[in-house]
Amino acid sequence: MGEKCAYLEKVILLILEEDLRDMEDVLNHIKICPVCSREKKVLSSLISKLREHSEPQPLTLSEFTHITSLIKTHPKKSKRSVQNFSIFKPILAFAIVILLLLGTLLLMNRGPKPSLVNLTPEDKEVIEKLDLLRELNTLEKLVNIAHQVPEKRSQRTILRRFTVFRSNFEYKGRNNFHV
Amino acid sequence: MKGNIKSEEILIDLAQKGDDEAKAELIKKYQNLIFRAAYRLCDFDREAAMDLTQETFLKFLTELENFQKRASLSTWLYRIMVREFLKERRKANLFRKFVKKIRATDGGFHNALEPSQLGALLHKEAQHKILKAMEKLSDKQKLIVKLKVFQGLKIKEIAEILGIKEGTVKVHLFRGLKLLRNQLSDWAEENG
Numbered sequence: 001m002g003e004k005c006a007y008l009e010k011v012i013l014l015i016l017e018e019d020l021r022d023m024e025d026v027l028n029h030i031k032i033c034p035v036c037s038r039e040k041k042v043l044s045s046l047i048s049k050l051r052e053h054s055e056p057q058p059l060t061l062s063e064f065t066h067i068t069s070l071i072k073t074h075p076k077k078s079k080r081s082v083q084n085f086s087i088f089k090p091i092l093a094f095a096i097v098i099l100l101l102l103g104t105l106l107l108m109n110r111g112p113k114p115s116l117v118n119l120t121p122e123d124k125e126v127i128e129k130l131d132l133l134r135e136l137n138t139l140e141k142l143v144n145i146a147h148q149v150p151e152k153r154s155q156r157t158i159l160r161r162f163t164v165f166r167s168n169f170e171y172k173g174r175n176n177f178h179v
Numbered sequence: 180m181k182g183n184i185k186s187e188e189i190l191i192d193l194a195q196k197g198d199d200e201a202k203a204e205l206i207k208k209y210q211n212l213i214f215r216a217a218y219r220l221c222d223f224d225r226e227a228a229m230d231l232t233q234e235t236f237l238k239f240l241t242e243l244e245n246f247q248k249r250a251s252l253s254t255w256l257y258r259i260m261v262r263e264f265l266k267e268r269r270k271a272n273l274f275r276k277f278v279k280k281i282r283a284t285d286g287g288f289h290n291a292l293e294p295s296q297l298g299a300l301l302h303k304e305a306q307h308k309i310l311k312a313m314e315k316l317s318d319k320q321k322l323i324v325k326l327k328v329f330q331g332l333k334i335k336e337i338a339e340i341l342g343i344k345e346g347t348v349k350v351h352l353f354r355g356l357k358l359l360r361n362q363l364s365d366w367a368e369e370n371g
């Protein structure tokens with residue numbers, strides 16, 4: 001671009017854009033003009049090197065996945081949920097405060113039940129399973145069957161557990177509380 | 180080709196209606212193109228180019244409803260990318276320079292990605308030479324040279340992306356190219 005020629009700009013455009021309306025005309029000029037001919041050579045080589053050395057290595061699979069995964073964390077969705085949360089935040093906080101107050105009042109008014117205060121964890125478990133234990137008759141029948149008919153080991157184990165459970169219940173019931 | 184255009188239109192319609200698969204398909208289709216341009220805009224900083232690509236597609240997703248189809252999708256994506264690039268550059272210019280300096284001194288990071296040690300070294304040297312020559316260009320010249328010469332976009336497309344006249348693109352392009360040519364003509368004529 002040091003020396004001047006009226007065609008120079010068109011030559012550059014031809015190299016850069018790769019198509020021109022008067023391409024034939026420009027190409028014919030390049031053949032006879034040493035300035036434009038040299039310019040075409042230098043610029044073509046320069047542009048090709050600039051493109052080559054500015055080309056990145058292709059995206060790796062993880063980079064590719066990283067960009068595609070954006071769609072799952074796309075801010076529009078998260079923004080909406082944040083907005084919703086910010087609207088409900090004061091209501092939620094108010095509800096929590098009310099619940100805490102009610103809970104405290106209930107706890108203050110409710111004295112401990114004397115019969116339950118000194119119970120061991122085993123006693124509590126028995127109370128929880130009271131409904132089941134009310135079916136003692138059924139259990140008794142099952143135990144009797146177990147004694148009479150040989151069963152598979154697993155069934156025997158279950159029944160043995162029922163038996164132990166029943167006798168424990170009877171013992172605790174006698175000593176701690178009345179059913 | 181026509182089939183491709185049609186299927187892209189369908190994909191855009193679906194994506195605008197909220198179809199995640201269509202969005203993913205469009206990102207998949209354009210991410211390499213945008214990444215390559217981002218790499219060139221970010222002065223061959225791969226990590227910055229990844230960030231810019233990511234930012235471009237995030238904006239693409241949030242602004243997709245507003246896409247009017249007046250320009251092609253690639254032009255629209257380029258426009259977002261350039262806008263994000265300029266925004267980001269203003270915001271973190273100093274930080275980027277600092278990070279780049281550290282990378283330049285510790286070497287290795289980019290070289291590890293290249294096929295051979297010697298090839299990587301020559302490639303790195305060439306990139307260094309290009310960046311140094313680019314320092315002489317104004318910001319507008321740099322931007323236009325990167326989009327035209329490096330990325331190979333058409334002048335008309337650049338005018339559309341930047342919202343300026345084709346004549347203005349040509350003026351900046353010729354001036355920028357002249358500055359590069361004056362500094363790099365010897366290198367350009369070297370073999371290899």
Ligand SMILES: [Zn+2]
Pocket residue numbers: 005006007008029033034035036037
């Ligand atoms: Zn000439």
